[in-house]
Amino acid sequence: MAQKKMDIADAEKLIQWYMDHKRELPWRDTGNAYDVWLSEIMLQQTRIEAVREKFIAFKKAIPDIRTLAEYDHDALMRLWEGLGYYSRAANLQKCAKVLVEQYDGKLPEEYEQLVKLPGIGPYTAGAVASIAYGKGVSAIDGNVMRVLARYFGFKEDIREQSTKDAVFQSIQDVYRKPVSYSAFNQGLMELGEVICVPKGKVLCEHCPLYEKCYAYKNQCINSIPYRSPLKQKKIVERTLLVIRQGDRFLLHKRPEKGLLANLYEFIGVERKLSPQEALKEVEKMGMEPLHIQRLPDAKHIFTHLEWHMTAYEIQVGDMNEQNDFLFANKKELAGMAIPSAFKTYVDWFSLREK
Ligand code: SF4
Known part of the structure; x- marks a missing residue:
């Protein structure tokens, strides 16, 4: 050159x-x-x-x-x-x-x-x-x-x-x-x-x-400038389980390292689940599902990958305290640092339950 x-x-x-x-x-x-x-x-x-x-x-x-x-x-x-x-x-x-x-x-x-x-x-x-x-x-x-x-x-x-x-x-x-x-x-x-x-x-x-x-x-x-095309982003199918007992939501703190480290999220499973499979996941976590409702799909784009999200709101009976889990009502939820990847759902509850 x-x-x-x-x-x-x-x-x-x-x-x-x-x-x-x-x-x-x-x-x-x-x-x-x-x-x-x-x-x-x-x-x-x-x-x-x-x-x-x-x-x-x-x-x-x-x-x-x-x-x-x-x-x-x-x-x-x-x-x-x-x-x-x-x-x-x-x-x-x-x-x-x-x-x-x-x-x-x-x-x-x-x-x-x-x-x-x-x-x-x-x-x-x-x-x-x-x-x-x-x-x-x-x-x-x-x-x-x-x-x-x-x-x-x-x-x-x-x-x-x-x-x-x-x-x-x-x-x-x-x-x-x-x-x-x-x-x-x-x-x-x-x-x-x-x-x-x-x-x-x-x-x-x-x-x-x-x-x-x-x-x-x-x-x-x-x-000018010439920039060679980037490789396609990886697409990750996720299912969010928005677990609720009355007005309390169940949240989970993400690991200390990696994507969205240390931030709270709704429980997520890295594949697309049917309503029956989502209910089974909840049972596996030791909870009794009472009612399930499909929420709107959402997409979130990171620099290197895209999350395509299916989500269910699942009402449960008793919820046991578990490590890394946290319960928050809607008001507390609004004040927490929830990643913008889940904003669709936080906003959805805020609007629906004003
Ligand atoms: S540096 Fe950019 S703005 Fe300035 S003359 Fe060249 S192309 Fe135009």
Whole structure:
């Protein structure tokens, strides 16, 4: 792959454009590394509009790293509701505990220290080091990758490590020059979010880099970046047993590791059950089913798999206390951190039994 390098004049144009056009965001220019870290974690897989309000509410409840380290786990999950990918919240807290123990409750300044912390990958480490501490390191996410691939004309598959390495190398000279690395990195991010967008109208006429942009000059914006198709998601058929005794629901805490770790769920069986099979499952758990009703089907999409859910509401006689099980009435249910995968059913009961 031919070596390509951004010249300093274009880096300076980008910085100036950023200083003139940057959007006001609640975590921007606060001078607080916690804000940079928290916002970057929230923004992974989530749109900026959804993050804005959540960030403000989260900061109100948890203003600093020490508070985060000690915060009640279930309450933390509730604050995270709506953002999905709950492991991010769990990792935030895990990281906060390490920061309290090893770094006096502060985020370290160096990329090499940041990238070793739980839940912090190369992109977030680069973002915190450059934005919060002005360090000369890159922070390349999907948006930045797209901008640079178009600007330089990288036509190779951007899922390939060799393409990612070439993109990384293309801007390293900028970090040896006396410019604002924070503004340069944020300029690339901002450009990818508002001008050099993935779909819809790319606003090249407002782009500070258009004069030397390969994709613009060669009219191939829509074919760069090239991304090879992903493998199909695995489909998992599940049956949810929404077991009730009067107004109490039976919930189960998921294992400490893996998908939706430590969160509460309705009892689930990893196959599609008929009503008769569902009743047998309940009997196997030592309960006496009295009445069964089919609930609407639902689907939940994770990054690597899809749950296709069949569900039954099953009224039972006596329910025995068992390890890892919890009973909650509808009001308690509404206040718990139930993963959005089960939202269809929590909402269904809230609406039906107002
Ligand atoms: S000129 Fe257009 S394609 Fe090139 S970097 Fe700017 S917005 Fe993207």
